[in-house]
Amino acid sequence: MHIAIVGAGSLGLLFAAKLSSVATSIEVITRTGMQAEVLRREGISIEKEEVVPASKFTIVSYEDKESKSGEEAVESPLDFLLLTVKQTAIDDELLSWIRNRISKKTTVVCFQNGVGHEEKLLGCIHADQLLLAVTTEGAKRSGASKVAHTGRGTTDLGFSRDVLPKEQLNTQKIFAGLLEKAGFAVSLSKNMNTKVWSKLIISSVINPLTAILQIQNGQLLHSSASQELMLDLYQEGMTVAKAKHIELPDDLWEKLQLVCEKTAENQSSMLQDLLHHRSTEIESINGSLLRMAEQLKLELPVNRSIYRIVRVLENK
Numbered sequence: 001m002h003i004a005i006v007g008a009g010s011l012g013l014l015f016a017a018k019l020s021s022v023a024t025s026i027e028v029i030t031r032t033g034m035q036a037e038v039l040r041r042e043g044i045s046i047e048k049e050e051v052v053p054a055s056k057f058t059i060v061s062y063e064d065k066e067s068k069s070g071e072e073a074v075e076s077p078l079d080f081l082l083l084t085v086k087q088t089a090i091d092d093e094l095l096s097w098i099r100n101r102i103s104k105k106t107t108v109v110c111f112q113n114g115v116g117h118e119e120k121l122l123g124c125i126h127a128d129q130l131l132l133a134v135t136t137e138g139a140k141r142s143g144a145s146k147v148a149h150t151g152r153g154t155t156d157l158g159f160s161r162d163v164l165p166k167e168q169l170n171t172q173k174i175f176a177g178l179l180e181k182a183g184f185a186v187s188l189s190k191n192m193n194t195k196v197w198s199k200l201i202i203s204s205v206i207n208p209l210t211a212i213l214q215i216q217n218g219q220l221l222h223s224s225a226s227q228e229l230m231l232d233l234y235q236e237g238m239t240v241a242k243a244k245h246i247e248l249p250d251d252l253w254e255k256l257q258l259v260c261e262k263t264a265e266n267q268s269s270m271l272q273d274l275l276h277h278r279s280t281e282i283e284s285i286n287g288s289l290l291r292m293a294e295q296l297k298l299e300l301p302v303n304r305s306i307y308r309i310v311r312v313l314e315n316k
């Protein structure tokens with residue numbers, strides 16, 4: 001199996017390192033030439049676990065114009081392209097690069113939290129080629145070539161479209177098999193919309209609150225005031241989901257609290273982004289809920305305020 005991983009951040013480094021033992025070839029595409037050089041020298045280390053030598057990967061950088069050529073697709077056709085960049089990095093240039101890099105036989109697997117990426121990708125590839133992955137694995141990059149596996153979870157996998165030809169179901173199983181062999185827990189899903197929306201609602205509560213309050217995920221449960229804020233955001237998100245007839249589990253509120261407990265000592269990705277002066281995924285999480293609410297003529301006052309505060313903090 002020939003796999004390319006676009007985005008050598010927290011999730012990308014973890015999946016590249018783990019999949020290197022089960023794939024025929026792994027191409028890692030970094031954003032910068034500088035990170036590519038470090039990876040070519042040092043390989044990838046998963047803290048407290050293993051160091052995977054650089055010889056296991058082909059490393060190219062997106063900055064390097066040579067690697068943007070579609071010719072490589074002919075030389076080494078990809079079975080899977082894993083997209084592990086943030087929502088904010090998915091722009092027209094990257095989409096056009098992906099279109100050139102893949103062939104009709106390639107399946108793109110996207111790991112983003114929030115919503116928006118699926119629509120963008122469907123603008124450039126066929127639905128039969130797009131696998132959605134919603135993962136509760138936790139990864140945190142601590143250097144150009146170092147990553148910590150901060151939490152073990154499950155990866156839900158499913159195609160963007162509900163009704164699928166047999167061949168696609170087979171592709172889904174092949175990719176799930178690779179992940180399992182690499183040590184990840186996987187669950188195949190026929191209803192990814194429910195998975196995507198469950199994670200969207202959970203992220204719309206935990207991420208902005210931990211980012212604004214500058215606390216670890218578990219600390220959200222420590223005060224009744226923060227729990228009230230959580231409930232306000234949760235209920236607003238659920239109002240949008242209901243208006244859009246999205247099927248969600250009855251115990252999503254309990255699941256949300258469980259995520260806080262299970263990831264109690266983690267900093268959410270939004271808090272990490274703010275602390276590192278990076279833009280956050282607020283647009284694809286609370287921003288997208290607000291845009292949907294506007295179309296549905298619904299008011300989400302708590303989401304609106306929280307969204308504005310995060311935007312202010314991003315520009316500080």
Ligand SMILES: NC(=O)C1=CN([C@@H]2O[C@H](COP(=O)(O)OP(=O)(O)OC[C@H]3O[C@@H](n4cnc5c(N)ncnc54)[C@H](OP(=O)(O)O)[C@@H]3O)[C@@H](O)[C@H]2O)C=CC1
Binds near residue numbers: 010030087094113140
């Ligand atoms: N980390 C986690 O535990 C989880 C993350 N997710 C989701 O997965 C996605 C990725 O998250 P995460 O890994 O944490 O994010 P990171 O910010 O750690 O990694 C994103 C990587 O993408 C790189 N990148 C940006 N643009 C390009 C480009 N054009 N070409 C190649 N690489 C590029 C960045 O490079 P540079 O650093 O040089 O800017 C960075 O290394 C997010 O949507 C997140 O919500 C979902 C579940 C868990």
Ligand SMILES: CC(C)(CO)C(=O)C(=O)O
Binds near residue numbers: 202270
């Ligand atoms: C906090 C958590 C687990 C849920 O929103 C997360 O996925 C993140 O940090 O982005």
